[in-house]
Amino acid sequence: MHCSPLATLLTLVILVEPLFAYQTIAHRGLSHDVNDHNALAENSVNAMYRAEALGLPGVEFDLRLSSDNQVLVFHDMISNRATSTDNYGGRLDAVDVSLNLQPPVAPILVKSRPANSWIGTGLKAFGRNGRIVPADGAQKLETLDSMLSHFKNLNNPNFWLILDIQDPVIFSRAAAAVNAHGLSRTVFLKFFATKAINSKGIKYNGANTCYQYARKNHLSDLQIIPQINDGELHFEGEIAYLNVFNTKLSVREYLQCWADAQKAHSGNGAALMPIVSASVPANNEVAFNTARDTLAWAKSAGRKTMSILPNPDAGRIINTQCTLWTYQSGSVKAARFDESIVEVFRLAELPLRNASFCRCGSI
Numbered sequence: 001m002h003c004s005p006l007a008t009l010l011t012l013v014i015l016v017e018p019l020f021a022y023q024t025i026a027h028r029g030l031s032h033d034v035n036d037h038n039a040l041a042e043n044s045v046n047a048m049y050r051a052e053a054l055g056l057p058g059v060e061f062d063l064r065l066s067s068d069n070q071v072l073v074f075h076d077m078i079s080n081r082a083t084s085t086d087n088y089g090g091r092l093d094a095v096d097v098s099l100n101l102q103p104p105v106a107p108i109l110v111k112s113r114p115a116n117s118w119i120g121t122g123l124k125a126f127g128r129n130g131r132i133v134p135a136d137g138a139q140k141l142e143t144l145d146s147m148l149s150h151f152k153n154l155n156n157p158n159f160w161l162i163l164d165i166q167d168p169v170i171f172s173r174a175a176a177a178v179n180a181h182g183l184s185r186t187v188f189l190k191f192f193a194t195k196a197i198n199s200k201g202i203k204y205n206g207a208n209t210c211y212q213y214a215r216k217n218h219l220s221d222l223q224i225i226p227q228i229n230d231g232e233l234h235f236e237g238e239i240a241y242l243n244v245f246n247t248k249l250s251v252r253e254y255l256q257c258w259a260d261a262q263k264a265h266s267g268n269g270a271a272l273m274p275i276v277s278a279s280v281p282a283n284n285e286v287a288f289n290t291a292r293d294t295l296a297w298a299k300s301a302g303r304k305t306m307s308i309l310p311n312p313d314a315g316r317i318i319n320t321q322c323t324l325w326t327y328q329s330g331s332v333k334a335a336r337f338d339e340s341i342v343e344v345f346r347l348a349e350l351p352l353r354n355a356s357f358c359r360c361g362s363i
């Protein structure tokens with residue numbers, strides 16, 4: 001059976017835009033393959049190695065905290081979907097749960113257990129039809145420190161590792177780890193513009209605020225990527241703004257804070273901002289326009305741009321039709337993917353390189 005024209009090797013891509021070209025970054029590593037025997041686990045060492053071996057410019061990995069505040073390389077808030085610790089003998093499949101083919105077992109929060117209970121936990125690999133495929137046993141959940149060691153062993157100055165950060169503690173600890181491994185030139189810290197910032201006790205004072213924040217949180221001379229998300233935007237009519245540093249800032253003011261700090265203190269403790277990212281749903285017009293304005297600001301300020309595109313995580317044949325699904329970070333169930341979102345991006349003439357897949361049936 002043929003699948004939708006969205007078929008490819010990647011579940012999702014990040015587009016880094018230089019002046020005239022796009023680069024595809026492997027989201028959570030390069031884990032999917034047209035052959036189930038070659039399927040790898042997301043956010044795994046092997047998925048990173050494969051991306052590098054095939055000549056991609058980099059990978060993006062996600063970070064979570066354990067109960068003892070150790071940084072783990074993992075995407076979901078719960079362990080059930082992606083690890084063998086799933087309350088179902090390592091066989092839980094989020095799509096099956098949504099289709100009532102498996103029970104909605106109790107979720108296991110990653111932050112509910114210490115790091116030593118997660119280190120070495122088996123990661124699931126997914127193949128055709130969104131099914132779990134036998135793993136080789138070598139794909140394990142890693143700490144950030146361990147993953148950085150594996151990344152450093154690649155010894156490839158042209159291969160990037162982008163770390164996705166949604167928490168202030170993770171932001172500071174990840175920065176310290178990157179410094180400890182001496183990877184400031186090839187590792188980027190992509191962070192949620194407000195969720196990853198600890199604004200407690202801060203009185204906003206323009207560029208000096210971003211400069212001092214960088215110095216206090218190990219970000220000096222590291223490469224950061226502020227990411228603008230719709231969930232962090234606040235709206236007043238047609239105007240969107242961010243609540244951060246205990247003040248209300250437009251997105252342009254927020255980005256200018258980091259840019260001015262870099263300009264005034266480059267080489268003297270400021271963070272470096274070579275890329276700006278925007279990720280918003282297409283069905284929110286104000287947020288959508290804010291994303292476009294964010295990328296326009298970045299280009300005018302001499303920065304590269306990054307767009308995270310909405311793509312499905314799995315395909316499943318139901319009554320001869322290939323249905324698309326997206327995984328949910330905090331739920332044991334998958335959700336139906338809204339394919340109309342992709343078309344909205346295309347009609348808006350935003351940069352789109354579809355790397356979704358509907359890997360159903362057989363070749």
